[in-house]
Amino acid sequence: MVEIKLKRGKEKAVLQRHPWVFSGALEKIKGSPENGDVVKVTSANNDFLAYGYYNNQSRVAVRLLEWDESQQIDENWYAQKINQAIASRGHLNTKDTNAYRLIFSEADFLPGLIVDQYADFLSVQILSTGIEKAKPIIISLLVKALQPKGIFDRSDATARTHEGITAENGLLWGEAPAAFIAVKENGITYHINIAEGQKSGFYCDQRDNRRLLASYAKGKTVLDCFSYSGGFTLNALAEGAKAVTSVDSSALAIETLKQNITLNKFEKKKANAIQSDVNKQLRAFKEEGKKFDIVVLDPPKYAPSRSALDRAARAYKDLNRLGLLLLESGGLLATFSCSGAVDIETFKQIIAWAALDAGKEVQVIKQFSQPEDHPVRLSFPEGEYLKGLLVRVL
Numbered sequence: 001m002v003e004i005k006l007k008r009g010k011e012k013a014v015l016q017r018h019p020w021v022f023s024g025a026l027e028k029i030k031g032s033p034e035n036g037d038v039v040k041v042t043s044a045n046n047d048f049l050a051y052g053y054y055n056n057q058s059r060v061a062v063r064l065l066e067w068d069e070s071q072q073i074d075e076n077w078y079a080q081k082i083n084q085a086i087a088s089r090g091h092l093n094t095k096d097t098n099a100y101r102l103i104f105s106e107a108d109f110l111p112g113l114i115v116d117q118y119a120d121f122l123s124v125q126i127l128s129t130g131i132e133k134a135k136p137i138i139i140s141l142l143v144k145a146l147q148p149k150g151i152f153d154r155s156d157a158t159a160r161t162h163e164g165i166t167a168e169n170g171l172l173w174g175e176a177p178a179a180f181i182a183v184k185e186n187g188i189t190y191h192i193n194i195a196e197g198q199k200s201g202f203y204c205d206q207r208d209n210r211r212l213l214a215s216y217a218k219g220k221t222v223l224d225c226f227s228y229s230g231g232f233t234l235n236a237l238a239e240g241a242k243a244v245t246s247v248d249s250s251a252l253a254i255e256t257l258k259q260n261i262t263l264n265k266f267e268k269k270k271a272n273a274i275q276s277d278v279n280k281q282l283r284a285f286k287e288e289g290k291k292f293d294i295v296v297l298d299p300p301k302y303a304p305s306r307s308a309l310d311r312a313a314r315a316y317k318d319l320n321r322l323g324l325l326l327l328e329s330g331g332l333l334a335t336f337s338c339s340g341a342v343d344i345e346t347f348k349q350i351i352a353w354a355a356l357d358a359g360k361e362v363q364v365i366k367q368f369s370q371p372e373d374h375p376v377r378l379s380f381p382e383g384e385y386l387k388g389l390l391v392r393v394l
């Protein structure tokens with residue numbers, strides 16, 4: 001196995017079990033590893049530190065897997081990690097929910113591997129060369145553990161290009177899923193399109209937050225912005241919302257949302273789905289003098305990295321200012337950020353700034369986070385990406 005020696009002092013983060021070694025930390029590579037090979041990382045004093053996947057294309061030159069020298073990164077090791085991750089989610093599979101994340105990359109010691117369960121199918125994202133190399137082993141272990149009908153690759157993320165591997169999108173094993181397959185979450189049925197839907201097809205990270213928000217929705221008018229396939233919309237309708245308006249710019253999202261309204265036999269006259277740019281639509285509502293009891297803002301990632309933070313902060317601020325202006329007094333704003341670079345304190349500041357600009361006095365009444373199938377290793381704070389605030393307008 002190739003050994004990679006770190007510069008003096010650079011062992012600290014590895015000893016604290018942070019899973020990334022940046023290229024600038026490497027002192028010497030003893031041998032010529034291929035991208036995706038498992039390498040041994042040592043300190044400047046030649047002490048063993050960890051095993052990890054090497055990649056010379058990425059800013060993260062080694063993605064660490066294992067800190068115990070006596071372990072071998074072989075089929076047994078993958079079986080142990082995969083089975084452990086799957087077992088820890090077992091209780092999430094109930095009669096009401098069969099869509100959730102089984103494997104969450106670094107949080108489950110498999111950097112670059114994301115696996116979502118959607119009823120009888122698995123949707124897989126492979127975002128590192130190391131995982132790409134281990135793909136045959138990983139697929140056979142997933143088949144053995146879960147007996148899915150089919151496994152679909154949704155690795156068309158830009159993250160792959162940072163690792164120097166091309167995008168993939170296709171059937172990896174078994175049967176191809178139908179254009180729309182039905183999954184359940186919180187007792188609500190969703191049609192999802194694994195092959196063409198966004199990300200891996202569904203945003204299962206909002207499961208708990210949808211339910212929490214819906215508990216405030218009875219008899220209320222709700223505006224669900226960036227609705228995608230209707231997660232917040234459907235939960236609010238299920239809890240007896242008076243009317244829900246959903247806005248998304250994607251035609252497929254709106255079409256899927258409408259299918260989901262029908263599928264769950266919700267009253268169509270209570271649901272109004274609009275295909276539009278959210279900023280434009282919010283301004284139009286403001287012009288019309290329209291108001292809502294609850295506004296949900298769940299935008300895509302505005303800050304892909306720290307360097308984009310300033311611009312993202314302004315975009316979040318403008319969006320939230322508009323959202324706040326559409327609320328009745330006593331109304332609630334449920335606002336989210338899935339940008340890892342925006343931490344909860346920064347997000348609170350942005351919302352404070354938005355409230356000031358909107359001329360509204362607000363109280364935070366709840367804080368939202370990511371659900372337990374997206375766990376956060378304390379040694380890897382970067383894994384905490386989803387945060388939100390439930391804010392009451394006074």
Ligand code: SAH
Nearest residue numbers: 203226227228231248249250277278298300
């Ligand atoms: N709330 C959703 C997930 C939102 S994902 C859920 O619970 O499932 C973000 C969504 O924002 C995507 O569906 C995307 O199509 C939409 N989107 C991105 N930019 C947009 C814009 N400018 N206006 C409207 N929708 C947008």
